[in-house]
Amino acid sequence: MEKWLFGMALGISSSLFWPDLPASQWGWSILLAGGVAIVRYRFPGAILFGLGWAILFFNHEVFWLKEQRIPFPAQHELNVMVSSAHQKSDHLQLLVSVQSINGKSYWPEPRIKLTLSGKKTDLNRGDRLRIRARLKIPHGLGNPVGFNAERWLLGQGITATGNISSFKLVYQAEHNWRDRWLMQSGQLMQGFRQPELLMALIYGEQQDVDKADWQTLRDTGLIHLIAISGMHIGLIAWIGMALSRLLLQRWSDHFPYIHWLSGMGFALLYSALADFSAPTVRSLCMLVIWIALRFWQREWSGIRIWLSALAIMLVINPWVVFSAGFWLSFIAVGILGIAGFLWRKPSLWQIQWLMTLLLLPVQLLLFDGLSISSVLINLPAGPWFTFSIVPVALVSGLLVPVFPSLAHLGFWLCDIQLDWLMLALEWIQSWCPGWVAISHHQQLLVLWGLITVLIWWCSPVIIKKKPGLLSLAGCGLLFTGCQSEPDWQVDMLDVGQGLSVLISRDDRALLFDTGDAYPGGYNMADAVIFPMLEYRGIRYLDYLVVSHRDKDHAANWKRILAKYPQTRIISSSALTADTLICQRGQQWWWGKLQLTILSPRSSSGGDINEDSCVLRINDGQHSVLLTGDVERKAEAELVRLPKSVLQSQILSSPHHGSKSSSTPDFIAAAAPEHVVHSAGYQNRWHHPHPAVLSRYSQSQQWITAADGMVSFEFSQNNSVIRPFRRLQPWYRQMEAWLVDDQPLK
Template identity: 80%
Template sequence: MALSIASSLLWPDLPSNGWGWIILISGLIVVFRYRFAGAVLLGLSWAILFFNHELSWLKEQHISLPAQHELNVTVSAVYRKSDRQQLLVSVQSINRQSYWPEPAIRLTLSDKKTFLKRGDKLHIRARLKIPHGLGNPAGFNAERWLLGQGVTATGSISSFKLLYQADSSWRDNWLMKSRQLMQKFRQPELLMALIYGEQQDVDKADWQTLRDTGLIHLIAISGMHIGLIAWIGMALSRLLLQRWSEKLPGLHWLVGIAFALLYSALADFSAPTVRALCMLIIWIALRLWQREWSGIRIWLFALAIMLVIEPWSVFSAGFWLSFIAVGILGVAGFLWRKPSLWQIQWLMTLLLVPVQLVLFDGLSISSVLVNLPAGPWFTFSIVPVALISGLLVPIFPSLAYIGFWLCDLQLDWLMSALEWIQTWGSGWMAISFRQQLLLFWALAGWFIWRFSPVVMKREFGLLLLAGCGLLFAGCQSEPDWRVDMLDVGQGLSVLISQDERALLFDTGDAYQGGYNMADAAIFPMLEYRGIKQLDYLIVSHRDKDHSANWQRIAGKYPQARIVSSSALTVDTLICQRGQQWQWGKLQVMVLSPRSSSGGDVNEDSCVLRISDNQHSLLLTGDAERKAEAELIRLPRQLLQSQILSSPHHGSKSSSTPDFIAAVAPDYVVHSAGYQNRWHHPHPVVLSRYSQSQQWITAVDGLVSFEFSQNNTDIRPFRRLQPWYRQMDAWLVGDQPLK
């Protein structure tokens, strides 16, 4: 069942409820004779029925259409940012209609003055949308992250009314007392994250340091926390309740579970906590039942139970990291019987490589060396003292303070040591897509050679590895050059690359709070494509959605030549019609403006034509009618292009019929934000390009054009992705997600 539910990560479509019922009936018929096949069918049917039921309200409420909705909600969690509040809410009614189970929605509230807390009930008006993030092959996968938390919609609150103000819960009071004890500490945020799972206040720079050095898993609540708390409970039970254990043989185990439940409540029953608690209860139940199950059987049973109870867990990166890490511990025990810490560490690092590549597009190259001392340090010193101190807060606050102080001191030493290590270079190494494939092949080949019963001789294993290597090299061929129309929301950024060198046209937007398209999309894509050098950074004009990140990019790639209609630096090459240069095998030509007025208006946008004499690309920035009228006076062969980035995101103020006729594009890409308030691209403009094949980055994600000799390979990212990254198709009609 676990295997079939997990397969939903790869489904190209989400089958309808009808298919779910058919598969369920088939599974019930088959399971009595063929248990494995029946379990697979039952798991498939449960996943299909569950996801359809949980998402059905999106279609019924027409969430695909921009509109205001009235909701009655209860606040489940509050995450306070510098400029806003993020609310996780459960919804009692949407437009006076109720659903069961109550949908979970993540909302943004720009009001920083109103102090909301868990349990508050609100009546709100909000604009909702489906789980939607940037559609690029590299960078943060927002859809998977949201669904992994069971969140089926996001939105922004336009107005709200407080219906009921909840009293502070016992957990809120407990955490408030803990924060008061930590007021003067150096690492209170990390300490709160370590003990109670309160990660929202941890500084981004600290998270980055922990990720780069491979220690981020030590801060997150895991099975170690739950197991240690249960052990503390059992030890206290043996010390204080020994006389009762003869009458109640399972007393010590039950006390251990009670302590684990208390700690899970303190950690807000977060997904990692519930997973660890589930495995602990299964293990204790087996001991009380006097059943000796193998470690792998317990692992698979816990995995199946968790996925059946909460199928959304299949989308959680933390879920798979924790379960796979526990599984690797079992593999280490199988291979070496009594594995050393070093053996566990290198095996963990090696076998987690594919998971890290899939989830994060990179590796922590310092993780083995750093984890070797840090792992035992956390396991035997920091975590036990921190957890015991956390439990002592309401009983002996003075003792809790001493324990917190000792942990804070050690965490401060740790972060200082990690910062010193970082001065020698980042421990994080981004891996390009081609390198990822190579690593996957190497790991698969090594595993087959080392463990497969078929490969008995090392000579045959080496021959197999060599053959796989030749096959890999033969199947992989880089195009002569590539155009990536990035999905940067409401903005523009186009990456042109050849031979590990790149030209970047526009930089996307940046927002309050620090979120920006350089970190979210551009840098990840440069690393994903294996770009070693950025030769040109071209900023069409000064509009924020085109230029906001030029300084950040220029700082990381100082050798890049800056070209713009505005004097961004003293060395900026100002765009002017007639400029042209040879860049590798490509000819770059500036077609507009005739002369820039400073880059502050759309008509100043740099318009570039890039060609290899067979294929051509026209980049237009925010050029509007006046600029287009100037462009169509050029000789037709200078303007006509195979690919066009539509002017001004497909606005009505651009893309005149005469301009479209002059360019005569085969392919048009409209770079626009999902459900943007300007309604780009406008339906009128879409109809004007009816003779061309069109894509919209908000719907199709990144659109990649790969050119090799006379061949053009076009890859719209979302159309090649699983169902949960293509939910719009399902919302606008009765067809399945595809």
């Protein structure tokens, strides 16, 4: 049975890596083949069965996007029911289930995340709305590091996002029991120091937790203690069984399973309070299996229960394969099982070390870094949460509607402890930052090193059965360590509607423009630039070129300068007292790279597009031309330069591909082989303009909104182009499916 369950889970999980989503016809064929094969060949047949099921499921779920031609038309008429509503500083975020789109209904109802900008609006779960909205597929920034919006949205089953232009309230629902429970809990926590963390710990309401607190918890390796886990469900079930034994003991002779059912009832109640989040459902599923085995008087191994819960959740809702929390939850439980297998009664120290070691690949994959202090901090913090904070918090949460005064006391005790914890973590971080960002090359070394260590650890068994594995792992580690790096590279970052270009050589870099920043605090420095500098292993940012003062080019220069205070700023505007003002003719060497300023002749202050610094980078064989937002007038002056000065192999299109730039004369003079248009997805200016795309017909063109970050790697006699999205799985390339009007094959 274990092979069958593992094969099913493996087949569905493979969807994380598919380059394309095969058509439904392939799904039916593979499902049928798996059903036939499973009779004789359980494991391969189960893999095929899971693969076919996943193909059919995902095709069915995204079919409506194709039929409604998202994102066309520009506005869609929707009838929706609100699933959740969260008020932010300047907008309202809604998660809705769509009952009809442009008059057509679908089953199951699509889940869409919508944004309503402007004044505060009071909408609640269960409200029915008729809205007009512009929709788009799940789409985020396409960079190798930073937040993976597509995976996060799909992990929640959200198949589109959008902005509401108008709405009408059709039906106003009353607050349901969960909303009233949470509102009463919030009132009892008024005046507390850590109410947001308490709500996250008890009910899984994480949206209001301060970003700085999340960062602190992540950096110290304690974020898993705040998230709802199997410990919560197990503790609640134990409380239910204990109360049953106390109050219903006289009935146990007539109903021998009444205590188990009571524990199950409490677990269901708490799962509903936690809104049936993925880790909660996982734990609930394992509890149901365990109680069912007690009813049937059967004994299953821990691995069979674990695989059963995994397979059931993947079959019921394959979208969870994209949820990081789902995998972290299951892997953590699996590691606990491994610890029990290795040591029978493992100590907390052994569990913590094993958890840190085996979660390391997942941590690198999701966060591109490691918490070096997590082991030492978790040793005291783990028991503190397990035996003090979590039990009191959960019991207090259950007492809210029954004994509110007692619940308030419990919340107060937990709030004091959480506040002490956060103060202690901040103090620890002030002395020793717990988080270490790791470059891409270092990540590969760490992963190969981990594989080698694990094989060596198990060497008595491995060498006897598979002697070549240790040699293979050692060769992989040696190959990664000796792998040559390019002489220099250019990363045209995907920063939405804006521009930021990273030029790096060894551990040094030059940054051209900084992308945008937004009122809510979201900015491209934290979201893209800093993670990319760490990903490339950059230690020194030698130059920061700010082409001009437009917000989508210059919004983050202060933030970058604060982190890299030794950086030399070059700009058409006097941003600091020692800013080098761009002026045609300036030229200097940066290692083996020649940097030349081609425009402006003289800056008028950096407030207009024509003031943009134009920078040419050349190594004698390869050249890159970065143009900012120059328009026709500046282009006309550039065309007068000698052809050898302006002509470049790679060009960032002026003004994001606006039709007011990229004149035919300029294009002919620059004669680029590759043109990168840095523009936001579905931006309101329609950059790059179709007329501009046709003007560059002799060049290979890339658009960051569709292709993501475009990297150019240069060696002595070689250059390599890496468009990020074209190397990614199907769920990060859905734009090509929509634009090309081709089926997901």
